[in-house]
Amino acid sequence: MSQVLGRVFIGSLARRRLATALSLFAIALGVALGLAVQIIHAAALEEFGRGMRLLAGEADLQVAGSREGFDDVLYSRLAMREEVSDASPVVELEVRLPSHERSLALYGIDALRVAHVHPALMPQSDEARREGAALDVLQHDALFLSPAAQAELGVAPGDRLDVVAAARVVSLRVAGAVPGAGQGRALAVMDIAAAQQLFGRVGRITRIDLSLKDGIDIPAARDALAADLPPGVEVLTPRAAEELAAGLSRAYRVNLTMLATIALVTGGFLVFSTQFLAVARRRKEFAFLRALGMDRAALMRGLLVEGAVVGLAGGLLGIALGHGIAAIAFDVAGGDLGAGYFKAVSPALRFDPVASGAYLILGVLAGLAGAWLPAREARRMIPARALKSGDEAVMFRFRAHPLGASACLAGAAALCLLPPLGGVPVFGYLAVALILVGAVLVLPILVQGFARIASRLRRPLWRLANARLAAAPGQGVVAGAGVVASVALAVAMAIMVASFRDSVDRWLTAVLPADLYVSASPLGTSGFLEPAILERIATLAGVSRTMPLRFDTLRLDDERFPVSLIARPVDGGRLLPLVGPATPIPAGERPAWVSEAMADLFALAAGDALVLPLGGKPVAFRIAGVWRDYARQQGAVAIELADYRAVTGDLVANDVGVILAEGASFDTVAAAVRDIVGENTVRIASPGEIRARSLAIFDRTFLVTYAMEAVAVLIGLFGVSTSFAVLAIVRRKEFGMLRHLGMTRSEVGRLITLEGVLTAAAGTSLGLAAGAAVAVVLIEVVNRQSFHWSMDLNLPIGGLLVFAATVIALAGLAARVSGHQAMRGSAVLAVREDW
Template identity: 65%
Template sequence: MSAGLRHVFLASLARRRLATALSLLAIALGVALGLAVQLIHGAALDEFGRGMRLVAGEADLQVMGPRTGFDDAVYVLLAQRPEVADASPILEVEASLPQRDDSLRVFGVDALRVRRVQPALTPVPDAEAAGEFDIFAADAVFLSPAAQAAPALTLGAGGTLAVLAGPREEHLRILGSVPGAGRGQRLAVMDIAAAQRLFDQVGRVTRIDLRLAQGVDRAAAIDRLRPLLPAGVELLAPEAAASQVAGLSRAYRVNLTMLAAIALLTGGFLVFSTQLLSVVRRRQELAFLRALGLDRRTLLRGLLAEGAVLGFGGGLVGVALGYALSGLAFSIVGADLGAGYFEGVEPGLRFEPLATAAYLLLGVAAGVAGAWLPAREACRVAPARALRAGDDVEVFRARPRGPAALASLGLALLLCLLPPLGGVPVFGYAAIALILAGSVLVLPAVVRLAMRALDGGRFVLLRLAHARLAAAPGQVVVAGAGVVASVALAAAMAIMVSSFRTSVDDWLSDVLPADLYLRASSSGASAFLTPEVIAQVAATPGVSSVQPVRFDTLRLDEAQFPVTLIARPVAEGAPVPLVEGDAASVRGADGLPPAWVTEAMADLFRLAVGDTLSLPLGGAPHRFRVAGVWRDYARQHGAVLVELADYRALTNDFRSNNVAIRVAPGVQAEAVAAALQAQFDGRNFELAAPGEIRATTLAVFDRTFLVTYLMEAVAILIGLFGVSTSFAALATARRKEFGMLRHLGLTRRDIGRLLALEGALGAAVGVAVGMAAGGAVALVLVEVVNRQSFHWSMDIRLPLAALAAFAVALVLLAAVAARLSGYQAMRQSAVLAVREDW
């Protein structure tokens, strides 16, 4: 294409500055959101993976057990094998921090062996603070640079670290650092024997890292060593262990990325609207170029180049905005966007060339895709026909697209029946894209039906608006395509979030029936309640009964993340929120004890009611009968519930993580809470009422969906951009029509009202179609995407009042946007507007 032609096409973007700026901004927002999600999670995953590699060091294999560990005799057995050159035992503990809802990873290591397998975890004593053998002291601890930079971890002028070990608060002397850990990993290292005594884990380890002898094949070593391990202990390659953990956040990351892609798709619709209106305005200009010899292919390339420039400019702005949003997110919601996947990881923002280039190309692709149909329409029109005055109305007649719309919706239904690919609901998102496409394709038919059903009445302006939309339904397609997409996305997310939040609230009511809850720590941390503490709670005046709860992790499959074990009284405790099966805590005819699995565990391990399940408890496998499947919104990797009595009989573990407390009839829960607070004054136990736990959980829920709400707002903003841009261009293209109406007696204010009516009617149709599409998309999100991503079900809840208010507000805003956008056309003299017809 010659330089002159490039100027002809690209100068058009400069002439329509408002439309160009809004289209560019729409693409920029979609690119920025998608890139920000990738940058944030990419940095978190990189730092998390670096932490895993740091801990693994030079290990070829890792022996990994449950959170409560396994017998360290396994270490002696493996260290003597000829396949193993070096073995390094580790006791990893999530040490609870007193007076804080936080924890610190503490690694108990063998100081004589850690240098050969995990050199980055080697503790380095401070020359002036530690003696030669102080590294083995029972109260010595060494902090990584990130932990040293957190002043809240230390207590006392002498530089001590306070941690909870069971019900006790212990103070450890900080005698040095772990410089190999780097600045992104917050951890502590101490001697393994000291850690075992401190955290009541004598004779137990949680991991053994192995460095194989020279010439030993890793696969062969796994085959030889795996039979030596007790039940519930796995032998994994370090990269496999890291991928298991990283896979937990994949579904959340992919969901946010897909939502950003939908926002970018909405920006593509806006480019389509502005480009089609540009083609309509320049119809005679383009036809004149064709008459002078410009061929169809060159015209197509020129118009696509306009879209590409829009996409490239939007992509550049979006990339800059994406990096700015990423930095802001790191400081406000954290590296996991509030979802809790990477707690304790402190990544830094860095430039990612591949992700940046990919999203820049996506911006260009959105611009080209949006310009494709308008460019093809311009190339198909004969120059002689396009040069005729008034021919531009033909563009807005909008040919029926019923078969294509039905095909899109039918294919979307079929895709919903397909399973996920690698745990990602690819076909579910493809179905959402087809639903959005089908909803736009069905717009002309819906406009015709709506105009037939709507009587213009005796109001002149309403009759004029009705006649315009009935004769040119394509105007609604142009102005409403972005509205349909944005409303569909916003409505779908509103329905999904409302359904999810209501389901979580109902679930909390089921699982929190007690009057008070006393917690030592989170399920994975080091603090716990002893039987003596439980007895003290039960003996408190006003307490009717107590139900202790114990948490652990179980490794059931090397390909899956460890599942959570929950042991508590089932018959007398909180009801199980079953979706299938029976909550009766009785042994079956085969004598097997019952177990209840979550929906996630049933999906991941293909379990059903009545199946036999082998659980490694106390170092040995034990068979259970699956008595039911229950709903759980706290653990997407799966959980299994067993009777506390069965757990204690098999493991001889009488510790508890928390206890549910029921008060006697006629006794106020507040009085019992005050008595417990006085009894355990100074002890680091958390006492909470169910209402407090529910409020905290729902606050975490809202923080998790903060990014989702942001994407909804962006989608709505893009839709309003589309209305504003479209009516600004339509008003300019219709200046002759408005001039004639002025000659017939309408005032400028009447023209403004006419535009507002057209905007309101068009937006109403777009909102109606968008709401219907949003309901369909919400069903896909709830029944397909969430089920395949997180393996939980939920009850559909329609926020009718919020959706109605949203629809009315959007129609009114569209009317205002149409009225303001046509301001320039209304200012023109009626004589000058009509003069061009002669």
């Protein structure tokens, strides 16, 4: 492109400062949101993976069991295998810290073996030069903290730290540090024998890290070792273990990225609006250039370059904003944006050149996509006609495409039937895109329909607005396309979140049938309630009956994350939120109830046989039903507590639900429980408190979603404002003629406002319908394929109507403010303006 033509096209962006700035900002927001999500989760995953690699050390293989562990006899057996060079046993615990109201990852290690397999976990005494300091790690009360843990807890070597062990509070001495853990992961290390004794794990370990001899083939060794393991114990490579753990957050990350992409697409709609209107405004200019010898291809290339420049500038601004948003998010929501996947991870902000480059390209593509249709329209222009006044009106005679819209909706319905690709609901998101495209194709019909409704009112302004929209429905399409996309996204997310929140609320009510809950440990690994304590709680005055709960994890295969085991009184499934009728189980068989996630991940259904590794041996169950579970994305299985105890002989509980006798006081019983177990050893809460805390976590998790909705609506309103600003300039002669016919500036302003309201009403109505359709896809397809749980549809009708009315009112205001400049000029000059 020559320098002169560059000034003609690129220079026009500077002359349209407001429209260019809004388009640029819209693309920047889309790029910023998508890049921020990518940076945040990439940093969190990298830090998480670094932590996993730190814990694995130099191990070639990891033998892992359930959360409650397995018999440590297996350690000596594996250490003697000819393939194994070094073996290091580990006890992994999540220890509650009563004085800090949080938990801490604690690793019991064999000090004699740890240096050979994972030297980064080697503890170092704070008095390393003192004689006998090397034996500090063997002391029963010695605890070593990573630098990150010391900083977060505000403790130093020599201080005491209280931890919950079983049903008591134990004070441990901070004897030193774990310098190899670095600043990124908060953890503690102590001698494995001391950890087993202190936390009731004598004879139990949770993991064995193995280093193989030189020349040993790792896959072959893995297969050979797996054949010698008891049920429920798997052998994994450290990389596989890292991928399994990180895979839990994948669906959440993909969904946020797709939301950001939709925001970027909405920005592309805004580029389309501004470029289309700019082409209409400059139609005579382009016709003159064509008459001077510019060919069609050069004209189209020039307009595409304009869109690419807007996209490039928006992408560069978005990259800067994205890194700023990521930095703020690290401080406010953490490395998982509040979802709770990487609680112990403290990632640092880093510049990601690959992701930044990819989103910069997406920004340019959004600008090109928005400019393509206007550029094609300019290319098809006939110069002789375009030089005549009023020819730009032909650009707004859009035809509706009912067949195209029907094809889009049919295609969306067909895509919803397809399975996910690699666990990602790709076809569900394509269905969402087709619904949005179909909605835009229907927009001209709806605009004309709203205009006909307005024409029934006999007031002149309403009739003028009707005539304009009926003659040029493309005006409504150009101004309303961004509204349709943004409103549809906001409505879809509002319906999905409302449905999810309502379903979670009702689920919590179903799974919390007791009046009072006593919890010994957040994850059930450091604290538990012994049978004697359970018996004393059950016999308290004011207690009708108790419901002990026992939690564990079960490894059913080496390709999936361990599922959660919940042993509790189930009452034939009546105490579970079943999604269908319970299936009768033949006499003599043990019933089990699997969550929706487990049913999907393991291809299980009611009536199927299920073998669970309990107590080191396989135990047969029969699936009696499928239940809804929003707490465990990896899957869960519930069994009767009596069956669990009969098979394992394990009589302790992690939690106990207490059903109060009629007239009993919650506070009185809670005080009596504290007298039995002691202060700060357990957490006592009512179902209402648990429900409120859970819903607060839910709202924090969806905070980013709410922000993305707001951005999408803001972009849509930008589109209305920009569109009517340019339309007002294009229609200066029309407004001048109306002024000559007797209309005042105020009446012309009301006309523009009315057209904006009608256009926004059409776009918002279509957005509501499209949003409802998108919400169904999100709930029934995307959510189900991503997280493997269902929810009941809940339409927040009142909130949606208020939202729609607000968008329409703001669109009318934006149209009026944007058209103000067109009413400031002289009516005589506006009519005389011509080429």
